[in-house]
Amino acid sequence: MRLSPDQLVFWKYGFVTLNSTIVTTWGLMLVMAVGAKLVTRNIKVEGAISRWQGFLEIVVTTIQEQIKEVGLQHPQKYLPFIGTLFLFIAVSNVCAIIPGYDPPTGSLSTTSALALSVFVAVLLFGIEKQGFLGYLKSYLKPTFLMLPFNIISEFSRTFALAIRLFGNIMSGTMIVGILLTITPLIFPIFMNLLGLLTGMVQAYIFSILATVYIAAATRTSEE
Amino acid sequence: MTIVALVSIITAGITIAVGSIAPALGEGRAVSTALSSLAQQPDAATTITRTLFVGLAMIESIAIYCLVISMILIFANPFWNHVIAHSAGK
Numbered sequence: 001m002r003l004s005p006d007q008l009v010f011w012k013y014g015f016v017t018l019n020s021t022i023v024t025t026w027g028l029m030l031v032m033a034v035g036a037k038l039v040t041r042n043i044k045v046e047g048a049i050s051r052w053q054g055f056l057e058i059v060v061t062t063i064q065e066q067i068k069e070v071g072l073q074h075p076q077k078y079l080p081f082i083g084t085l086f087l088f089i090a091v092s093n094v095c096a097i098i099p100g101y102d103p104p105t106g107s108l109s110t111t112s113a114l115a116l117s118v119f120v121a122v123l124l125f126g127i128e129k130q131g132f133l134g135y136l137k138s139y140l141k142p143t144f145l146m147l148p149f150n151i152i153s154e155f156s157r158t159f160a161l162a163i164r165l166f167g168n169i170m171s172g173t174m175i176v177g178i179l180l181t182i183t184p185l186i187f188p189i190f191m192n193l194l195g196l197l198t199g200m201v202q203a204y205i206f207s208i209l210a211t212v213y214i215a216a217a218t219r220t221s222e223e
Numbered sequence: 224m225t226i227v228a229l230v231s232i233i234t235a236g237i238t239i240a241v242g243s244i245a246p247a248l249g250e251g252r253a254v255s256t257a258l259s260s261l262a263q264q265p266d267a268a269t270t271i272t273r274t275l276f277v278g279l280a281m282i283e284s285i286a287i288y289c290l291v292i293s294m295i296l297i298f299a300n301p302f303w304n305h306v307i308a309h310s311a312g313k
Contacts (some may be wrong), residue, residue, distance in 0.1 A: 069269065160284055167287035174294065205280040208273065 005102035021107040071215045086207035093199025106169040115162035118210045126217030235293035242289025
């Protein structure tokens with residue numbers, strides 16, 4: 001039994017391996033980019049809008065509202081990063097209803113990459129808002145005794161982001177795989193349904209946690 | 224060789240059993256508190272729900288760590304691989 005889609009290798013040359021994770025990720029990126037391009041090709045401000053434009057507007061405004069509710073004042077600035085995280089994770093989890101599809105978020109390398117990008121984004125947004133020294137000083141709050149704990153929490157929460165997403169998605173596919181060998185008739189469908197719900201919740205939680213971390217890094221200067 | 228397999232399987236079972244009890248208790252407390260505060264202040268529903276989801280995810284991740292560890296022990300056991308390699312080399 002495969003623990004992650006990394007182990008399904010399509011093509012290998014030297015140290016370059018083309019596994020299922022990479023192929024699926026690029027496929028998803030292609031589908032999402034081309035789809036967004038097609039939808040936004042003729043967007044209208046007045047008159048009747050197309051269904052897809054309405055759909056995308058709902059998605060964008062909802063993400064924007066969520067970012068604002070967490071406490072970031074200018075959601076427009078953070079929308080590209082957080083919206084991309086949410087859309088990528090959500091689409092890659094929801095596509096699990098397609099037979100023969102391995103969600104790339106079920107691989108530890110994908111989720112580590114996403115968590116590392118959140119880590120870097122928190123640093124960059126914090127430095128941009130407070131300046132380099134100002135951001136470094138935020139590690140000394142409330143007292144300098146908290147310095148090691150602040151640094152540890154910075155790394156452990158990145159680790160937790162990666163493991164949480166990986167564990168949820170991997171366990172979802174794994175449970176379906178195990179159930180298929182025990183009770184193959186109806187029961188795996190319900191677990192698959194539960195997996196879709198978990199996938200959406202995890203996408204929401206990943207992006208909300210990224211927003212909370214960015215808000216924590218940028219807010220301290222105002223107080 | 225069998226000892227390694229035996230210990231791995233038993234440890235995996237204990238890990239997931241103990242590791243799911245505590246998060247279950249914590250999540251139960253969190254949800255019950257959130258429900259009672261929802262009943263008291265329905266206006267703050269969005270804030271409470273969002274905080275609840277984030278908190279549940281935090282608590283849930285502990286159970287997920289245990290699940291990952293027991294999965295590793297069963298499906299990708301490093302000690303087992305070591306034993307296999309050792310006995311193959313003999």
